[in-house]
Amino acid sequence: MNSVVVFMFGFNKDELKILKKLNSPVKIQDFLESIPFNFEKHGITLMSPRKVLREKKAHCIEGALFAAAALWVNSKRPLLMDLRALEHDFDHVVALFKIDGHWGAISKTNHVVLRYREPIYKSPRELAVSYFHEYFLDDGKKTMRDFSKPFDLRKYQKQNWTTAEEDLWFIERALNKSSHEQILTRSMLARLRSADKIEIAAGKLTQWKK
Numbered sequence: 190m191n192s193v194v195v196f197m198f199g200f201n202k203d204e205l206k207i208l209k210k211l212n213s214p215v216k217i218q219d220f221l222e223s224i225p226f227n228f229e230k231h232g233i234t235l236m237s238p239r240k241v242l243r244e245k246k247a248h249c250i251e252g253a254l255f256a257a258a259a260l261w262v263n264s265k266r267p268l269l270m271d272l273r274a275l276e277h278d279f280d281h282v283v284a285l286f287k288i289d290g291h292w293g294a295i296s297k298t299n300h301v302v303l304r305y306r307e308p309i310y311k312s313p314r315e316l317a318v319s320y321f322h323e324y325f326l327d328d329g330k331k332t333m334r335d336f337s338k339p340f341d342l343r344k345y346q347k348q349n350w351t352t353a354e355e356d357l358w359f360i361e362r363a364l365n366k367s368s369h370e371q372i373l374t375r376s377m378l379a380r381l382r383s384a385d386k387i388e389i390a391a392g393k394l395t396q397w398k399k
Contacts (some may be wrong), residue, residue: 198262199352204242208262214286217259218295218305221252226299226397237363239352249281250361252297256284257342258351260295268292270313271337271364272303272320281320282364285313285339292316301394313339318372322384324391329383335369361372 200208211217227234227246234251236257241247250269257267268285281295281303293308294316301379302323310316317336324333342350342360350357373381385393 192315198258199349200239200262204239204260208259209240209241211259212263212289214256214260214293214305214308217256217284220259221247221256221295221297222317222396226273226297227251228397228399230311230399234326235356235358237350237353237357240354247297248299249283249297249303252281253284253295254342254350254357254360256295256297260284260286261343261351266339267342269337269340269342269364269365270317271340271369272317272324273331273335273337273365273369274324275334276333278324278326280365281324285316299395300392301396314370317370321372325389327389329385329389329391331381331384335371336356337364338368338370340364340367 197217198205211220225246227248229248236244236247236251238255241251241255253269257269261267265286270283270285272283274280281298283296284310286293286295288308292310292313296304296306297331298304304318305321306316310319321331325331345360347366348359349366350360
């Protein structure tokens with residue numbers, strides 16, 4: 190492993206060996222499925238990819254950052270997308286990738302919804318709106334409202350986002366402030382149908398227990 194690569198990403202040889210093996214979106218997604226969800230039992234966190242490797246757990250944005258780092262190590266752009274909801278619901282963050290001109294997404298979630306997307310979408314918007322019908326509260330209200338344009342993490346490497354020991358709140362703030370596109374017009378909003386009982390029940394299925 191040459192020193193230029195180590196310097197570029199900040200990872201040591203052992204970390205790079207693991208990340209180099211995750212050389213496809215499917216392998217990255219499978220790795221994220223293999224580690225528990227981070228329930229933040231000791232306080233809220235926003236761990237770097239290095240800390241995710243060490244702690245062997247992640248929540249959604251930590252998983253997205255890890256996926257973006259693995260893509261970057263394997264010569265793909267490290268891109269995030271923020272799926273933003275109403276204030277009384279949670280945002281979700283995924284890592285974007287592109288194959289043969291089509292977009293897909295890697296996603297770390299504890300629920301049956303908001304998961305991996307195959308690279309079949311012609312645009313980031315088309316991919317983003319594929320999550321819309323899955324994004325609802327326990328009363329069935331659909332809450333997703335906008336999404337960010339692809340957010341490139343390469344410009345933050347001077348802040349060592351790949352290997353920082355400190356929580357990466359600056360990335361969360363920058364992502365939230367980045368350009369977002371609205372999904373719904375007023376007339377669309379007025380016509381929304383709530384998710385039905387079976388959708389709500391399915392949405393409560395979880396992979397990991399606290």
